[in-house]
Amino acid sequence: MSIRLEHLNYIYSAGTAFERQALHDIDLELPDGQFIGMIGHTGSGKSTLIQHLNGLLKPTSGRVLYNGEDIFAEGFDLKQLRSKVGLVFQYPEHQLFETDVFTDVCFGPRNLGLPKEEIENRALAALQQVGLKEKYYTMSPFELSGGQKRRAAIAGILAMEPEVLVLDEPTAGLDPKGRDDILDQVARLHSERKITVVLVSHSMEDIARYVERIIVMNHGSVLFDAAPRKVFRHYRELEQVGLAAPQVTYLVNELRAKGWEIPTDATTVGEAAQAILGALGSASSTQA
Amino acid sequence: MGIIKASKLAFDYLKMDDEGKVESRSRAIDDVDLDVNEGDFIAILGHNGSGKSTLAKHINAILLPTEGVLYVDGRDTRDESKLWEIRQTAGMVFQNPDNQIIGTIVDEDVGFGPENMGVPQQEIWQRVEDSLKKVGMWEYRDHSPNKLSGGQKQRVAIAGVVAMRPKCIVLDEPTAMLDPNGRKEVIRTVQELNRQEHVTVILITHYMEEVIEADRVIVMDQGKVVMQGTPREVFSHVEELKGYRLDVPQATLVAHELQKAGLPLPDGILSNEELVRELEKLHRQTQLP
Structure with a gap:
């Protein structure tokens, strides 16, 4: 089970004066159960790419395979695919529209044609998964705070029980605690339900904390595709394409430049603290 | 006014x-x-x-x-x-x-x-x-x-x-x-x-x-x-800020973690530069004969 992108090219407004190639020969495999981060500057092709994963965009050339099947082959059930690959767009709360939260979350599964009881069970489960308290279920979505609305919108996707969850900047505009809450819940879903998660983010610190693999997009191509430690080692190249490494990566590199014997691949606060303690400890023990 | x-x-x-x-x-x-x-x-x-x-x-x-x-x-x-x-x-x-x-x-x-x-x-x-x-x-x-x-x-x-x-x-x-x-x-x-x-x-x-x-x-x-x-005054209160659902700069967090592990660092470190400077002092002390 996986999603495969083969030699994917996508051109906006092909054949017009506004023609622009957004994706160049993308070859990627997203195996089951991975937690993947995707980074890239504005306009690097991230959003175009993720819209191919559930067939919202059709490649100009190349193929998208879901579990080995070409999703644009004749007879392939795209509706079914869209219930399996759930896409949470930027500012998903702008898409809330029902009179109360619970009905809004039911919208997806109802469109799948499920029996009423199943729809309601799924909606309840989804709302619990995003940690939204029961008192909000009957409220209008517009009475909720920013973070709560965001969770209600994500619950709407989860109620479809997707196997792959793609989130496009799910934490933009949220306060630090709201950011951690949502990402912690996504991480829990990933570990408990073994779903594949693709997290698009502009926060290198968030990416470093949660994902096991980072895909770096630049001008419509894949620049790096590796584990966070390996990707952030290239922080100078990342800066050239409008990105950065987590701040702690700069910290350990500065210490290294001052002559410390310290590994430079720390990407989280905990790793950096450990590395510093280790370096100070070994410095004092060599003296002893 | x-x-x-x-x-x-x-x-x-x-x-x-x-x-x-x-x-x-x-x-x-x-x-x-x-x-x-x-x-x-x-x-x-x-x-x-x-x-x-x-x-x-x-x-x-x-x-x-x-x-x-x-x-x-x-x-x-x-x-x-x-x-x-x-x-x-x-x-x-x-x-x-x-x-x-x-x-x-x-x-x-x-x-x-x-x-x-x-x-x-x-x-x-x-x-x-x-x-x-x-x-x-x-x-x-x-x-x-x-x-x-x-x-x-x-x-x-x-x-x-x-x-x-x-x-x-x-x-x-x-x-x-x-x-x-x-x-x-x-x-x-x-x-x-x-x-x-x-x-x-x-x-x-x-x-x-x-x-x-x-x-x-x-x-x-x-x-x-x-x-x-x-x-500097505000970010010295790491735990209090977390109580308000906020955060502190990453350099401040690393310094806070190091303090908890027993390193004698001052409060209110805000940037990588400041943390490097303070750590350099400690590092030099460990290397003294």
Whole structure:
């Protein structure tokens, strides 16, 4: 089970004066159960790419395979695919529209044609998964705070029980605690339900904390595709394409430049603290 | 009196029923006193729903106080006859650049504000040139705004405010939608306006790294100002800030972790440079004979 992108090219407004190639020969495999981060500057092709994963965009050339099947082959059930690959767009709360939260979350599964009881069970489960308290279920979505609305919108996707969850900047505009809450819940879903998660983010610190693999997009191509430690080692190249490494990566590199014997691949606060303690400890023990 | 002065400011959002009667009210700002001096760089932190944006909207009279009073450059915001002067004194930049750019060409967009103020044609173009140069977007003057990156759009939005020559600019999460480079561009632009043009800046943000150069940090919770001080003073209280759903810069967090592990580091470290300097001291001690 996986999603495969083969030699994917996508051109906006092909054949017009506004023609622009957004994706160049993308070859990627997203195996089951991975937690993947995707980074890239504005306009690097991230959003175009993720819209191919559930067939919202059709490649100009190349193929998208879901579990080995070409999703644009004749007879392939795209509706079914869209219930399996759930896409949470930027500012998903702008898409809330029902009179109360619970009905809004039911919208997806109802469109799948499920029996009423199943729809309601799924909606309840989804709302619990995003940690939204029961008192909000009957409220209008517009009475909720920013973070709560965001969770209600994500619950709407989860109620479809997707196997792959793609989130496009799910934490933009949220306060630090709201950011951690949502990402912690996504991480829990990933570990408990073994779903594949693709997290698009502009926060290198968030990416470093949660994902096991980072895909770096630049001008419509894949620049790096590796584990966070390996990707952030290239922080100078990342800066050239409008990105950065987590701040702690700069910290350990500065210490290294001052002559410390310290590994430079720390990407989280905990790793950096450990590395510093280790370096100070070994410095004092060599003296002893 | 400072350029922005609030005294016992309170604001209630009202919920109306079908007949237009007040059904319930919720207090978004509660007894806030504020005094901002001209030329200050003030950062406001607080979780979603803490009242930051509601406060910001009072500064250019988009919202008017339910109780208390707010003065902008000595003018009471409740005085409708002063509305234009107030909005000219305090300009506002919002989170989403796409919602605040209206022109089809960059320089037209920047000229919109002064044109509305009745500035003479010749001076409008002079102001447009000045403000686009100040934000580093002059070379894009004849571009279409929708072909720009997020950071560039946001700088055009700032230029549009600067062209109205405000004494004070209020920015409500201007970097929330931007990539790392865009964030840097916008923050650098705002810092330059503050340092070189002495524009008073009030910056609302969720990125702790953006406030370490502010003169003063104000923390809001449930409509009240709960902490106030220099960035160093405020960020010394790591646990208290977490209680308000906030965070501290990563360098401060690493220092906090190291302190907990027993390293004798001072409180209030804000940046990588400061942490490296302090760690260098410790490192030298361990290497002494």
